[in-house]
Amino acid sequence: MKNNLEELRKQKGINQEDLADTLKVSRQTISSLENGRYNPSIILAIKIARYFEKPVEEIFIYEEDKNEKK
Template sequence: MKTRIQELRKKHKLSQEELASAVGVTRQTITSLECEKYTASLVLAYKISKYFGLPIEEVFDFSEVEEL
């Protein structure tokens, strides 16, 4: 799943460590999300989106998610 996390983090001049601390995860988790090696849980996606003051859909791209 593609995300705008890196773009938003840099726009707000945050390190991976600062964002990770703010949303309660490790820096490695933020790195994995930015490299698309990990998909955020709904709770984590909500925390990150809320941190940036954006709807989840503006931070995470769900266009490639298969419909049930």
């Protein structure tokens, strides 16, 4: 899943450690999210959205698999 987390974080002028502390997760979790190695839980996604005052869909971009049935 793609996301705009790094861009939003930099716009706010905070580093990964500060964001991690605010969200009560590790800096490694923030790094993994930003690099697309980890998808957040629903709870963490909502916490992030509330922190940035944006809808979840503006931060996390879900791309459907071409083989996925609708």
